[in-house]
Amino acid sequence: MKQVILKTAALALAVLFPLQAAAQSSPDVRVRELLGEVAARSQAAVATGPVVTLALDEAVRRALDRNLDIAVERLNPQTHDLSIAQLNAAYRPTLTSTLGQRAQVNPPTSQLNGGQRVENDVTTYNGGLTQTMPWAGGSFSVTWNNTRSNTSNIFANYNPSYVSNFTAVFTQPLLRGLSIDANRQQLQITRINRDISEIQLRATITNTLANVRNAYWDLLYTLQALDVAGRSLDLATKLIEDNKARVEVGTMAPIDVVQAEAEAAVRRQTLTVAEASAKTAELALKRLIVGGTDDPLWRATLTPTDRPSFAREPIDVEKAVRHALDKRTDLAQAKEQLASSNVTLRYLHNQKLPALDLVGTYGLQGLGGRQFIRSGSGLGSVVTGSVPGGFADALDNIAGRDYPTWNVSVNVSYPIGMSSADAQYARARVQFNQAQAQIRALELQVATDVSNAALQVESSLKRVESASAARQLAERRLEAEQSKFEVGMSTNFFVVQAQRDLADAQNAELRALLDYRKALVDFERVQETSLSRAGITIVSPTSGTGTTGSGTTGGGRSGSPIGGTGTGSGSGTP
Numbered sequence: 001m002k003q004v005i006l007k008t009a010a011l012a013l014a015v016l017f018p019l020q021a022a023a024q025s026s027p028d029v030r031v032r033e034l035l036g037e038v039a040a041r042s043q044a045a046v047a048t049g050p051v052v053t054l055a056l057d058e059a060v061r062r063a064l065d066r067n068l069d070i071a072v073e074r075l076n077p078q079t080h081d082l083s084i085a086q087l088n089a090a091y092r093p094t095l096t097s098t099l100g101q102r103a104q105v106n107p108p109t110s111q112l113n114g115g116q117r118v119e120n121d122v123t124t125y126n127g128g129l130t131q132t133m134p135w136a137g138g139s140f141s142v143t144w145n146n147t148r149s150n151t152s153n154i155f156a157n158y159n160p161s162y163v164s165n166f167t168a169v170f171t172q173p174l175l176r177g178l179s180i181d182a183n184r185q186q187l188q189i190t191r192i193n194r195d196i197s198e199i200q201l202r203a204t205i206t207n208t209l210a211n212v213r214n215a216y217w218d219l220l221y222t223l224q225a226l227d228v229a230g231r232s233l234d235l236a237t238k239l240i241e242d243n244k245a246r247v248e249v250g251t252m253a254p255i256d257v258v259q260a261e262a263e264a265a266v267r268r269q270t271l272t273v274a275e276a277s278a279k280t281a282e283l284a285l286k287r288l289i290v291g292g293t294d295d296p297l298w299r300a301t302l303t304p305t306d307r308p309s310f311a312r313e314p315i316d317v318e319k320a321v322r323h324a325l326d327k328r329t330d331l332a333q334a335k336e337q338l339a340s341s342n343v344t345l346r347y348l349h350n351q352k353l354p355a356l357d358l359v360g361t362y363g364l365q366g367l368g369g370r371q372f373i374r375s376g377s378g379l380g381s382v383v384t385g386s387v388p389g390g391f392a393d394a395l396d397n398i399a400g401r402d403y404p405t406w407n408v409s410v411n412v413s414y415p416i417g418m419s420s421a422d423a424q425y426a427r428a429r430v431q432f433n434q435a436q437a438q439i440r441a442l443e444l445q446v447a448t449d450v451s452n453a454a455l456q457v458e459s460s461l462k463r464v465e466s467a468s469a470a471r472q473l474a475e476r477r478l479e480a481e482q483s484k485f486e487v488g489m490s491t492n493f494f495v496v497q498a499q500r501d502l503a504d505a506q507n508a509e510l511r512a513l514l515d516y517r518k519a520l521v522d523f524e525r526v527q528e529t530s531l532s533r534a535g536i537t538i539v540s541p542t543s544g545t546g547t548t549g550s551g552t553t554g555g556g557r558s559g560s561p562i563g564g565t566g567t568g569s570g571s572g573t574p
Contacts, residue, residue, distance in 0.1 A: 052300040056216050059289050063212045064205070066291035073197075073204040080194035087187045093131040096143075100124040113153075123148040137177040137184075140170040148391070158369040164394040167363040174410075175353040185347040192340045196333055203329035203529040208288060210525040215285040217514040220304045222281040224510055226274040228503050233271050235499060236264035263496055308517045310464060317454045320527050321447045328446050329529040331439075338435050345432050348425040354414035365403040368393025449530065453523040460516035467505070467512040474498070474505035 064070065106118045128143040143166075150160040173181075180188075240260045246252035282302055290298045325331065368389050374381035397403060478498040484490035 050300050051303055052297060053303045053305050054216075056213065056304075056306040059212050059216050059285065060209055062289040062297070063208055066295065067208050067288055068291060070201075070204055070208055071291075073201045076197035076200065077194055080190060080197055083190045084187065084194065087183060087190060088134075090183050091132055091134040093129055096126075096128040096130065098124055098126040117152070119152045121150040132183075134184075136172065137179075137181050138170065138172040140168065142169075143167045146391075146394075156372070158367065158371050158389070161367065161369040162389075162391040162394045164366040164368075164391070164398055165363060166365075166398050167361065170360045172358045174356040174358055176350060176355045178350075180343075180347050180350050182347070185343055188343045189340050192336055192343070196336045199329050199333050199336065203333075206329070206525055206528045210521050212285070212288045213521045214518045215281070215288055216304060216306070217308060217517055219278070219281040219285050219302065220306075220308070221511060221514050222274065222278040223304070225507055226271070226278045228507055229267065229271040229274040232500065232503050233264065233267045236260065236267045236496070239496060240264055259493065260496075267500075308513050310513055310516075312461065313457070313520055315454050315457055315523070317451055320454065320523070321450045324446050324450045324527040325443060327528055331442055331446055334439055334442055338432075338439060341428075341432050341435055345425070345428050348421065348428050351421040352419070352425055354412060357411045359407075359409045359411060361405075361407040363405040364398045364401055365405070366394030366397030367403075368395075368397070446530075449526045450523075453519070453526045457516070457519045457523050460512065460519040463512040464509070464516050467509040471502070471505040471509045474502040478502050 100123070102120075102122045102124070104120045104122075106113060106120065108116045108118075124145075124147050126143065126145040128141060130139070130141040132139045145165045145167075147163045148160055149163070153159075240257065243252055243257045243260050247254050247257055285302060286298055292298070368391055370389055371387040372383045373385040373387065375384050478495075478501075481490050481495050481498040484494075
C-alpha cells in the first residue's frame, strides 16, 4: 500500500509540477510570466483570419486614424464653417440689372393725347447695387435707371428722349437693430457652435482613446483566462487518464474516475465561456480601431503584446479637480452654451427698443435727346426746327447735378403697452439665471467625478495587493496538499480543488491589476471629459423657451441651433 501511495504521489507531482514551478512572489513578475504565452488552443478558438500582433500605442494610433465616431465628429466644424459662410453672404453686395423693351399704342381718349394714334416705344436699361453693412445694422442701395423713348406724340419736346436717374438710399437703425440684429445674432451663435463642435471633437477623441485602452486590457485578460481554462482542462483530462490507469491496476475505485470526469465537464464549460468572452472582447476592440468591415484588421486575430505593469501612481486629488474645472469638455461646452444664451439675451433686449430708423435719399436726374424748336410756347405749337442731342446730354445733367433731389426722414415705431418682446426677454432672463446655477452644479459634479475616480484608483490598488497575497496563499495551499498527498493524508479531490483555486487566484490577480490600469485610465479621462454631458438651458430667440442639450457618449452635437462660447459669467448682458 505504501508503494501505491508513493506512485500516486509521484504521478500527482508530475501533473502539478509545471503549475507549482510557475509560482512567484512578485506580482509584476508573476503577471508577466502568466501572460508570456497564450496556448495554441486559445488562438485556434478565436482565429478568423491572419494573426496580427498589436501594441497598445498602435491601437491608439489606429483609433485616431480610423475610428468612425471620430471621423464623423471631425466633419462637424466644417459644417459650421459653411453655415458661417452662408450667414456672411448676407453682407456681400448684390448687383441688379434690368433690360427691357416696351411698345404701346394709345387710342385718342382726349385732345391732349398727342394724336389720333400715338405710338410709344420705350427701351429700359437699369443697374443697381445693394448691400447690408456687417456693422451697426445699416444698409444702402444705389440705382441707375435709364430709358430711351421714341414717340409719335405731337406734344413731345424730345424725340427720341433719354432720361437717366441716379438714386442713393441709406438706412441706419438708431435703436432697435443698431448693436445686434437677427443675422448678426445667428452669426455670433454659429461661431460659438463652431467652437462647441471643436470641444465635442476633443471629448470624442478623449473618450475613444480611453475606451481603446480599456478594451485592450479586457482582451488581454480574456485571452489569459482562455489560456488558463485550457490548461485547467488539460490537467483534468490527464487526471481522468491517470485515474483510469489506477482503476485498472486496482489501486483506485471506479467512482474516482466519475468524479474526475465531472470535474473535466465543468472545466470544459468554463473553456467555452472563456472562448465566447475572448471573441466578444476582440470585437469590442476592433470596433474602436477599424474603419469598416473592409478593413483587413477586422478579419484578423489580434494578439496583444503589451503587458500591464504594477506601479503605484501618485494621486493628487486637489490638483486633478483644478485641472478638471479648467479642462473638462462638458463644463467648457456648458459655458459656451451659456455664452450663446447671453447673445440671444442681448438680441431680445434690443428687440424691446423702439424702431427708430434714419433714412437718407439723394438723387440726380438727366434729360437728353433731339429737342424740338417750336414757333411759340403754347400747347401744340408748330415745330420749326430741332437741336441734335442724345444720351450724353442726360449724363452731363447728372454730372453737373443740374436736377438734384434729396430727402431725410426718421421713421419711428413703438407698440403701446407691454409687447411680446418684453415678455420674451423677461422669460429669457430667468432661464439665463437658471443656466448659471446649472453651471455651478456641473462644477460640483465635476469635482465629485474626479474624487470618485481617485477613490476607485486607491480601491483597485488595494485589490491588487490583496489578490497578490491570495495568489501566494493559493500556491502555498497547493504545495501543502501535494505534500499531504505524498504521505497519504490527502486525496485527488483536494489536490484538484487546490489546482482550481490557484488558477482562480491567478485570474483574480490579473483582473485586479488590469482593473487598476483601467482605473488610472478613467482617472485621466474624467479630468478631460465625461461620458455624458449635463443638460444646460439654452435660451431660444423665437419663443423664449429653453431647450436642453442631450447627453451623449463622447461628443454629440448640440441639440439646439444656438450653442455658444464664452465664460458663462453673463458679461455683456444688458
